Amino acid sequence: MPLTPLTPALFRSVADHTLLAPGTTRAELEAFLRGARELGVARVCVSPSALPVDPGILAGLEIVTVVGFPSGAHRAEAKAAEAAIAVSEGAAEIDMVVNRALMRAGEWEACEDEIRAVREACPARVLKVIIESAALNDEQIVGACRAAAAAGADFVKTSTGFDPAGGASVRAVRLMRETVGEVLGVKASGGIRSAAAVRELWEAGATRFGVSATAAILADWGAADTDAGTGPRPGPEAADAGY
Numbered sequence: 001m002p003l004t005p006l007t008p009a010l011f012r013s014v015a016d017h018t019l020l021a022p023g024t025t026r027a028e029l030e031a032f033l034r035g036a037r038e039l040g041v042a043r044v045c046v047s048p049s050a051l052p053v054d055p056g057i058l059a060g061l062e063i064v065t066v067v068g069f070p071s072g073a074h075r076a077e078a079k080a081a082e083a084a085i086a087v088s089e090g091a092a093e094i095d096m097v098v099n100r101a102l103m104r105a106g107e108w109e110a111c112e113d114e115i116r117a118v119r120e121a122c123p124a125r126v127l128k129v130i131i132e133s134a135a136l137n138d139e140q141i142v143g144a145c146r147a148a149a150a151a152g153a154d155f156v157k158t159s160t161g162f163d164p165a166g167g168a169s170v171r172a173v174r175l176m177r178e179t180v181g182e183v184l185g186v187k188a189s190g191g192i193r194s195a196a197a198v199r200e201l202w203e204a205g206a207t208r209f210g211v212s213a214t215a216a217i218l219a220d221w222g223a224a225d226t227d228a229g230t231g232p233r234p235g236p237e238a239a240d241a242g243y
């Protein structure tokens, strides 16, 4: 099947517009959410402590949050509890960081158990598994993707954006896509700063993007000349249509 061209409108429907900076104040969060509405994105990714968000301020934006973030070195029960609380406070999607020690040691059963514990804590929500691909070798990336699929995750995600090893790469996205086939989504995140980078990652198999530089990316795209700003936000069907 030919790849759907990634337009700015489609990008807005598959971008998780992100603010995960430690120390973000309530006023900064509100400014970020106002900016998200102006950008016309469908979804925002914020820290769990930012929840719940006043629906008046949220104005229909979907909430993605993170658990075990950013190190992943938390107990599985703690990650599951974080996910359950986030769901009760309005999160539509959960991005969990997997225990890196398990992936580096090839302890795939334990890795799968950890992901399943979070899966069971948020059964009706989209679950993404952050594997911090820049810190793993190919064999570890493949193992982590298989564990995520076996545990019932919806997406594998390249990076937290906070690891010195780096963020999303075309190579990792391609390997992750090859491993999960069309069954899971692949979220590219961390260090994505230009429209060209987004398009390259899309062509490599990414179907979702975690980006804090959303405004700069859209400006870079020349989106102001197309449908930026106050245009209609893509409906849920755009996000559900295999992206």
Ligand SMILES: O=C[C@H](O)COP(=O)(O)O
Pocket (backbone or CB within 6 Å): 018, 020, 045, 159, 160, 161, 162, 167, 189, 190, 191, 192, 210, 211, 212, 213
């Ligand atoms: O999960 C999303 C990442 O934290 C975003 O990273 P970024 O700030 O480099 O775009």
